[in-house]
Every structure is written in C-alpha cells, then in structure tokens.
Amino acid sequence: MNLALMVLLPFLGAVLPPLAERLRASRTVLALTAAALPLLALVWLWWPAQRVLSGGIVQFSRPWMPSLGLDLAFRLDGLSLLFAVLVLGIGLLVVVYARYYLSANEKAGRFYAFLLLFMGAMLGLVTSDNLILLVLFWELTSLSSFLLIGFWSHQSAARKGARMSLAVTGMGGLALLAGVLLLGQVAGSYSLGEVLAAGDRIRANALYPLILVLVLLGVFTKSAQFPFHFWLPHAMAAPTPVSAYLHSATMVKAGVFLLARFYPALSGTDLWFYLVTGAGLATLLWGAAVALFQHDLKGLLAYSTISHLGLITMLFGLNSPLAAVAAVFHIINHATFKASLFMAAGIIDHETGTRDMRRINGLWRYMPYTAVLAMVATAAMAGVPLLNGFLSKEMFFAEALEAGAVSPLSWLLPVGATLGGVFSVAYSARFIHDVFFNGEPVNLPKFPPHEPPRYMKVPVEILVALCVAVGVFPGFTVSALLAVAGTATLGGTLPEYTLSIWHGFNLPLLMSFVALAGGVLIYSQRRRLFAAYERLPAMDANLIFEGRVQALVRLAAALSERLRNGSLQSYAAWLLGVVALMLLVYLTPALLTDSGAMLPLDGAAALGGLILIVAALITAFLHRHRMTAIMSVSVVGLVVSLIFVRFSAPDLALTQLSVEVVTMLLLMLAMYFLPVRTRVESGALRVGRDVLLAVVIGGGVGVMAFAMMTSGFDSISPFFLENAKPGGGGTNVVNVILVDFRGFDTFGEITVLGIAGLGIYALLRDLELDSAATDSMGRPWARDAHPLVLVTISRPLLPLALLVSVYIFLRGHNLPGGGFIAGLITSVALLLQYVASGVEWVHRRMPGDYHPLVAVGLLLAGITGLASWMFGYPFLTSTFDHIHWPLVGEFELASAMLFDTGVFFTVVGATLLMLANLGKLSLLDDKRRAG
C-alpha cells in the first residue's frame, strides 16, 4: 500500500496550492503547501529505500481491469528508486526556486498544481510495475508538461511550444502504446517483471523489430533524440523552473528511463545497437554543435540537453553492461548540473531582464556568488576533473573505445565521442566566458544586476554541492545508489567497475584532454564560426511545424466544407447512401435459403396490395399535385390498416384508422399554409440518384422482410400469452403488454407524446403565416368555411362518438381497444367539431387549453405506477380484482385501467394540443384577411 500512496501524494498535493491561493495565502505559504506532500513522499521513501539498497524489491499490486491486463501495480527497485529520488528531490528544489522566480501577480497556485500533477505522473511512470499503467502515466506526463510549458498562455511562443511538444510526444506516446501492447502479447503478460524475464523470447519473436521501432519512437520523441529533437528548444518558452525540472531531471529523462527499464527485454541485438547508438550519436553531435551558436542562454542549455541525452542514449545502445551503468551514472550527473544551470540561467534572466548572451557580459562584477555556482556547474557539464560530469564522461569515452574495438564502426564511435566532448567544452566555455566576463553588459533592461534573494540560491547551492561531492568522493556519495540502479537496469549482475577520479594515464584521459583543449580552441575561433553560421540558411523548426499544422487544418477544413455544406438534402442523401451501402453489403442470398411455410396469396389480398403499390407510386411521382398526393397517401394508410385487420391485429387496425384521420387533417393544414407550388428543381442526375437510392433501400428492406417472414424464430411471447390472464387480469394480450408487462415503456412513450405536443405548441407561438389566396390551379379557396350539412351531421355525432370511445376504452383490457384507441377516437370526434363549426365555436363551449390534460394524463399514469411502491412492489406493478356491481354484474377492476386512463388523457391532450393550435393559425389568417 505504501507505494501506491506515495505515488498518490503529489496528486493530492496538487489540490492544496490552488486552495491556499483562494484563501489569499502569501507566496511563501503557497510554496510551503506545494512542498508539503512531496516532502512527505520523499521522507516516506526512506523505509522502502533501505530494503532496495540492500538488494530487495518493494512491490504493490491490485487488480484494476484484469480483463485488459491492467493492474494497479507499482514496484520500487534500484532504477525506480534513483528516479523517484531525482523526481521528488529536484522537484522540491524547483518548488523553492519557483517561489522566488514567479512574480507576485502570477497565478502561483495554478503553477504549483500543474507542477505537482507532473511530479505525480513522473513518479507513477518510474514506479509502474505494469506496462499499460506505465503508458498511462507516460501520457499523463505529456499532458501535464503541456500545461507547464504553456503556463504563460498569453505568449504566442509558449502556446506554440506547448502544442508542438504535445504533438510530438503525444504521437510518440501512441507508438509506445502500440509497442507495449505488442510487447505484452509476445511476453504473455503486462506485468513488468515477467516481461523483463522474457527477454530472450521477445528478441526471438518475429515481431521484435516492430516492437523495438515502436518503443523507440516513444523514447526518441520524449527524450528529444534526432530527428525528433526540434520540440525541445521551443519548449524553452516555459517558465525557467519548468525547464529546470522538465528538461534536466524528468520529462526528457522519461525516454532514457524507458531505455533503461526495457534494457533486459529489448537490448542485445544488432538492430538495437544500430538504431539506439545511431540516434544517440547523431543527437550528441548535432546538439553539441548547434548549442555553441545559440545566443539565448536557455537555448544553449536546451541544445546541450539534447546533446547529453544523445550521449546517454548512445551509451545504452552499445550493448555493454558497463556502458549501461555509465548511462545511468550520467543520468544522475546530468540531472544535477543541468538543473542547477537552468536555475542559474533563470536567476540571470530574472536580474538582468534578458537572456541574450550578446548583451549579458561581465556579470562577474555584479553577481560573483551566482557566477561561482554557475561556473562550477558548467565545468561539470564540460567534464572538468573533480566534478561529477568528468567521471561519467570518462566512462563514456572508455566505452566508446571499447565498442569501437569490436564493431564495424571502429573509428566512428571514439571519434564522434571526442568530437562531442570538444563541442561540449566549447559551449561550456562560451557560457562562462560570454556571460561572466567578456567586457561590460550591453544595454540591459535591468541595470545594474544584483545577487538574487538569499533562498533563491539555495537550490542551486545544493545541486552544485552535489556535483562537487560526487566528483570528489564518488564512493561515499553515489556508489550505493548507482550499484542498485545499475543492477536493476541490467536485470542481473553488475559488471566490475571502480568509481575513481584517477585511473592512470590512459586513452580515455587523453580523449578528455583533447576535448578540453579542442573546445577552448574552437571557442577562441568563435567570431569566425558565428559569421559562418549566420550565412547558413535559416531553418526554423517552429515555422516548418506550424506550416504543416496549418496545412493539415486547411485540408480538414476543405474536407468538412465539402461534406458539411449546410444542405439537409445532401446530408439525408449521405445518410441513406450509407444505409443503401450496408444493405448491399450485408444482404446475401444466403438469407433466403431457409424457407418456412408460406400463406397462399388470394385475390382480395392481391388487389389490396396492388392498390397500395399504385397509391404509393402516385404519391411519390405526383407529389406536386398536393391534393392528389394527400388522397393517395391516405389510401396507403387505409390499406395498411386492412393489412392489420387481415393478419389478426385488430388493435393496430383501429389505431391506424384513427391516426389516419388526424394525419389527413394535419396534411390538409400543411397544404393550406405551405406554398401551393412545388417547383421542379432537381436535375435529372439528382432524380436518378434518388431513384437509385430508393430502389436499393426499398428493395433491400423488402428482401430483408421476406427473409425474416420465411425464417423460423423463437419468440418470448408465449410468456405474455400465458400470463396475461393470471398475471395481468386481462385477455387482450396486446393491451396487457402495453399497460402492464411493458407499462414503463408505455409511460415513456406517452411522455414523448406530451413533449411533442408541447414542442408544437411552443413552435406555433407568435407564428404568422400567409396562406395563398388560391390553390395551385389558380382557383380561390371555398368561401363556405363551415358547410351546413357537415355541421348538422357532426353535432349529433359527438355524443355517439364519445360513447363509442368509452366502450372501446372499457373493453380494452379484454377485447381489442384500450386507452390509445379510445383517446384517438375522442380526439377525432372533437376535431370533427373544429372542422365543422370552427375554432371559435368550439372554444366558446369548452376550454381550448390542452396542456393541463396532458399533465393530468401523465400524472395519473405516474401516480398509478408510484402507488405500487406504497404496497412494497416495484414501480408500475399492477393489481386487479373482480367486484360485483348491481345491474352490471361481475366486473373486473384493474389498477392497469387507471394507468390506461392516464394514457387516454395524454393522447387526447397531445393530439388536440397539436391540431387545435394549428387550426388556430387559420383563424388568425382569416382575421388578417378580413381586417
């Protein structure tokens, strides 16, 4: 549990600073809240560290998503311990440093929150014991570093730099995920321990090259290896504490951490050697050479970081255990001296107001103490003896010679290594000489510069002290940690090595001196070199990257412009086109083989079918003759209700018939208000396309229907048939399903109906429409709005229709009928009055507001459902009983009937709400015309 909690601590800590900021805490308090939990984690680390240093591994594991192979598993071995110490230790120093770096008006709470988020992600990454969990934390570092790099979001450079780093490392993260998934497949487990133990099996697998390339893509993008190095200099737009943290000890080290982590599983092949050493050597040389020419302090440090990362990568690539140990050692050393150098650069920036080395000169006179610290750290970077950088660089030279002796690139490796050392000394010399000496400052924004606040220097002092301590007494300081970290990296036994300053006169020492002398020589020739560099064609990675991004955006815009052209017609065509395509793909003749018994076709049915087909075709092709189209569509509807009658569905037939009436009324009203003429505007091509779509989809659905009807099936309906009477108390199974078995569905459906009614009511408010004065043939509408014959017949019909509706409703539970049908019949009867006698006549006699009716219906249905709760049954459980009424006799009363009454009211309310409101429009229209 300890380990998981330790990883959780920084995440928890991320909440505190913003809270403290909200409470208007001072900047120091803010920094203290930010430091509290990481400090706790570091102290906590002490106990497991003892076990790790004595050769053990601390593990913690809980299943998270076992089906995916994802466990919440953490491990603390030597390598994890080393990185955890770096992440937490340098993180704490950065928190202290940032307290003085950030100005008073910056949102320090948010800054610390991002920083701790990143710290937690990094800590999780280095302690993960599960591959997928590792990738998860990996992505989290990319995301949180995006927030950190873009912290000054008002600056365009910060935004662009953050975006670029996220794009590059994010893509690498995707590649890594793919690689890790393959790795887990090959190894048979996502647990890190098992994967590391399966190294031989992985290397022998045919997928090994692919896995290696994918994982290396993740590593190289994260650790800014050539050719993915270009994002790192642009990430320098971040506040300097971020650079000191991300680009010395953590973010960019995540890549090389992964090289170390997967070393037992992936290394040891020629492919590994060529890819990793090649990329590392190229990065080492490129970064070191370019660093010399940077005028920006942080730019120089950025390229130097790239170069040192290349060095570490190259060491891992050499396939020698000693080289891997050297790489781990250099990870430690680089983290210490580079973090202190970034901090020193931040101090200089802070005190002078610029980072341009052409203006910053001669600071030795103004801030000698900072100068000493920076110079010691720079010397460590250059590999000067008695400092930590010298030790690992010496090992690097030795390993390059060793590898050169056995590999085909015999001369390339040592020569490249020495050349890298030469440039490294040259840019270090520039950092010292150009900044602290070299005449007087030129036109500084802040003049004269001072020493920074006392405590701003403390983190630098600690780091520089470490550089010296490791450099002078490696045995006392670092050897224990390095030994366990090296053992964990190699996954086995540690090679023989001695960490000492003096190995005697040998070739590596000679290379060191060549580097020192060569570097100083190159620096002395700097003016000529700078002039030559100026003449080189400028290549700005940012411009190229932004150009690519813009091109991609333009492509996407053009594509969506074509697809999303604002035309509903073309959207509908796309949609139906996809449907047609799916029908063509998935409908195969195989569907039609299983032929069940078929009913014989008789004359009446054939005639009915023919009528329907003709009517549907007339609707489609004569839709411009609106009256004809409405008539023919109603014929289709009537034949459909005949189909229902014929095939044993009287409930459906009744519903369809009554809906048919209201639909016709609706279409008439639509016809009245919409423009009388439908223009011919589709070209032959579009008509052809639409006919094709219609034929394919219609035909496809027809084939599907036929295949369905002629195949056997198992239905769940026997349950309903058996239980309708004993369980639901009714014999009309359709109605019992509606109000009882599937009552909840019905409740939802009448709710939708009510909402549709209200929606229509809202849409019709304040709508003014001008109807055309004549129909499409130029004939005026009839003046006689309410013909006497219709009025005379409709009025006595109303009570009769209501009576029928009550009858239909009451019998609904046992015979065809029910709330839906009764509601529709009532609506039709009332609507007939509207049509015959007019809206005003009706509304003089009954309230014209129907929303209360919808509400009453829904409430009734809902309360009936809720009532069953009172008796301890689930929502909408129905009950029934038989009571004896005088005169009527035995009568069944079911609670479902109350529910059905709710359905009835909702249907009446919603239907009338829709149509009566539409009807009122014509009233307005008439008034306007009269007035």
Added chain:
Amino acid sequence: MEAMIAIVIAVMVGTGVYLVLRARTFPVILGITLLSYGVNVFVFVSGRLKLDQVAVVGVSDSPTDPLPQALVLTAIVIGFAMTAFLVVLALRGQGELKSDHVDGRRDEEID
C-alpha cells in the same frame, strides 16, 4: 402472401426514401409518413403472418405474436406525433424564412 407483403413494404419504403430526398418540405412530410407506414408494417410482420388468430386469450387456439403489435401500436401514435412536429417545423420555417426549401433557401437564391 409473404412475397406480396415484402413487395408492399419495399414500395412504401422506396417511395418514402425518394420523397424524403426532395427539396421541399411538403414532399418530405409525405415521405416520412410513407416511411413510417413501411417500417410499422415491417415490425408488425416480424411476428409472422397469421390469419384469424387474434392475440386474445380464449378466442384463438394458436394466437399470433402480440409483442410486435404492442410495439407497433405505440409506434403508430408516436409516428403521428413526429409527423405533426415535422409539419409544424415546416410551417415555422415557412413563417420565419419565407421558404419551404429544406435548406431554408429562398427561391431568388436558387434562380
């Protein structure tokens, strides 16, 4: 009989699709109406065709499948509500945009 029902469904769906693809609201409303007829019949016949076997207990010896019927019954009512909503949407479009084109384009723009 099954083949005829299949053809009937095909025709209703096909004409519905054709009309839905028209540019003016009125034919689109007709198309939606036809489509919902077709779909309702399709769902209904998933209970297979049976003559004179009403799903009422005690009336028929091998009653037809009542479940698709219950589904279609509410579908018919909801289908009507949807058509009504569409009609009103078309009217509102006509009122606001003075156009019955589904994209809301005026006749002048098209010419």
